[in-house]
Amino acid sequence: EELAKRVGMEVPRDTRQRNESGESRDLYLAVDAAAKFFQQQLQGSPKARAYLERRGVDAENQARFGIGYAPDGWEGLKSALGTDERRLALLEKVGLFSRNDAGRVYDKFRDRVMFPIHDRRGRVIAFGGRVLEKDDGPKYLNSPETPLFHKGRELYGLWQVRQAHAKIPRLIVVEGYMDVVALFQFGVNTAVATLGTATTPDHAELLFRNAADVYFCFDGDRAGRGAAWKALESVLPRMRDGRQAFFLFLPEGEDPDSIVRKEGAAGFDARLAQATPLSEFFFNELSKDVNLAGMEGKARLAERAKPLIAGIPDGAFLDLMKQRLTELTGVGQRAPAAEPTRPTPSMRGSRGGAPAPKRSLVRTAIALLLQKPTLSEAIEPPYRFAVLRQPGIPLLVELLELVRHRPGITTGAVLEHFADREEEPALQKLALQGFPGEEAAWRHELVDALAQLDRQVSQQRVDELQARIREVGMSGLSDHEKAELRELHAAPR
Template identity: 40%
Template sequence: MAGKIPRQFIDELLDRTDIVDLIDNRIGLKKAGKDYQACCPFHNEKTPSFTVSRDKQFYHCFGCGANGNAISFMMDYDKLEFVDAIEELAALLNLEVPREQGSGKPERSMQEKKSDYDLMLQTAKFFQHQLKHHKNATQVIDYVKGRGLSGETVQKYLIGYAPDEWNSLGDQLARNPAQKQQLLELKLASEKTPGKQFDFFRNRLMFPIRDKRGRVVAFGGRVMGDDQGPKYLNSPETRIFHKSLELYGLYEAKQANSKLEKMLIVEGYMDVVALAEQGISYAVAALGTATTPEHMQTLFRTTDLVICCYDGDRAGRDAAWRALENALSNLKDGKSLRFVFLPDGEDPDSLVQKEGKDTFESRLDQAEDFSKVLFRKLLENCDVTSDSGKAKLMSDALPLISKVPSEFYQENLVETLAKLIGRTKEQLAKKVDNPNEQLSIERKFKVTPMRGAIGLLLQHPKLANSVEYMPELAEMAIPGIQLLLNLQHLCLQNNDITTAQLLEQYRETPEFDALKKLAVWQHGVADEKLEDYFKDSFQFIENQCLNYRHETLLIKDKTDGLSRDEKLELALLTQALKR
């Protein structure tokens, strides 16, 4: 795995990116006072409530609560993962993303990385050319037509043909040792005997796999007719391809739909393209592996409704169960997971060609809610007519229910479980590790003096200079003091730091969500009074720390006794607090 992206580079990237220009190029902004406004791109609204601040380099929607910096916007708007968002912003600025050295291997340059993607694209084009011009082209095209695919769909998905010769790709694209080595490293060629290289894919219909940015990163090859070998042959993992992270057809689905109301997970490449041929352009497939947690996270970042479509046999139901388990932690309020099981002997490819788009989509409209699938699976191994069976069902179900972040879903699941085992909802609710306890705390989010000071400093970093930096206050163990001092230290280190850059320092920390709330807190303090207000808040906190230390010393004096220095400190504190 590549090393981490240095924090200094992320700060530089945010410093060089103007969030107003970034967002304006995507959705269009209008000046509104010192900030900019637009209708929110993350929910439907008629009156603009989406605000972008150039000073803070931060956006916030007062309607749906979406907020963040330039990286967050790229992640949410372009549906990118964190690293992809960094790379996309860097590309806009013609910057190369550096990596910290962790593996001992030299980091690949931007040009070397580009060379990998260029080679994959050249390979896809080579396969496309062979589909039309190889000596076997007539038979291959007849096979494609026989599967019901049009030239338009073939072109959209870059479908091609890998010739049956041993080294046709290598002869075309690898003309020197470095290029041959690159083919081997990207798993486009194999070498069992040193110096004797041969193509990895031969005599197969080829499906290029594109990442979220549309770059070809791997291939899936399907046998045609009665040819021998595994039905599908997939690219092994490489430095640019990790199958647990990619979904076949996701890029094409995003290109075909301005907004994806739902996404359909199917099992094979041919299912995806056959559905697209019939106008169902929102299907994706896992790449020769079970649907992973990363797949589910990607899908629920893209849409609110995910429908899993599997065969009705044992293998299909096992695949559905794995998908369900991996999706539970993504089921927040507003997100839905449903399942469709097809008749025996049918797959989406065959069924959609038999019954057409409308009838097939009517099956999707009748998809089962995940809760029914969950309890049906659990009940297979539990006899709820016996106490031991009820105990097993409870034992199996509660850990799964605890994974669900939606309070609404949790309550429904607990209610169903209670009915099955003859308990009350209240009895079971106590046994659920409810992730929404934190949500309930957030709903009661009150701005204390500490939070107020942190919020003001976060929104106006230059306030850090208005009070003395006293790292010794961290020893007082007052809740929030360490965070306040850390923020002040960051601001003092970089006098031009923005709200966006401060927040980015905490993205992977437990404090991130609370800081995001404070970054958009409407404090109501006039600009000319900000410094005095902050000083007063800081003085209040300083007094809290002094009181805490004073009480600590008094208790120690009565129990263990104080050293000479501690007695002097206590006297000084007592005198200071009397003022």
């Protein structure tokens, strides 16, 4: 509270805040006090105000984003707010100070325009700082990971987008803070930015929770297309029916800031209208070095595409992606009719002998462990599948560790462990999912699901090495990588 008072803030008193722990509340107040300090410093810095004026950021937009300025000095913030050990500790814990080898504490952000990063409740949790001159160090400097800030889960500008729309029509993902601010300045008020990191699965989930249509805007060079592919990998497993993703690649030397200044909102919207749909980008990228005129090329495309398509949720989009792969390669075309297959035990138990609905392996394993935590006794670490880059894998590993280390834990206690987390609603649904058969059948299904996930690890490594070949050529692989690839191709899958 003292930190807040030093910059003229009133300490908010509401029910939500009372529910937070004392330390958590103090950390939020510390970051908010720093934001107010930076905003005050902006008013006293002609060069920072001149920079924003040159970039066309008016007073309304400065206020909307809470833009400030970190003074050029080693102890500006420290002198203003960190005058005793407790306050120093709070400010250091939220990433506003750095330490040298001698243990001296100094301001992390110096002579930078400051962009506060807000969480989903509008609270300041971190900062991004941009240099005023080109030669003054890294262009952007971001807060480190802190108890309040996890960069892979937050999007700059999302709070402002939410304030501008009762229902968000679309989200545009750009790379820089100034891109977001510039787009808002010109009336494109649906832009957000990742925070110095590639688009993560958490980002993808957050984007689609707020809008059904998501546009990713990248440079058209190799690095930009690589970033776009990483975004696609995070988005693809979340492409439920009704959701759409597009990719817009900008001309060399351009960014959203420069484009919107030259062409205005209408010009930028026209470019978005020409953006590449996810499905088209997916098959174009995987087909780049493939000769689809021959069977070998078709087989290669199928080998690359099938593991990724398998991660798409059941629905029309999945069916259409499979159909497109079949059109391009012939793989998946219906074989001539054969004798009906005798139902297997796992197919029995549903009405009329029909096969049970297809479930993803990860969801199956999680649902089984939720409903019968003692099934974990059949699974011994280490978990080879833990390295898979699939949605739900970190959650599955966490769940396995939880139930193994707490023998006798109940389903209710497991759900309580995940209370207030983003995964909670999905876990509650999975806890009610029906499985036929007795406990022995459940155990067999769990072991089988995890074994199949283990086998996917080899395919993932093959895909990684093939992606590297596409990037640097076969000659760019080390001898160890070449030998590894030969072994993986020779191994049964």
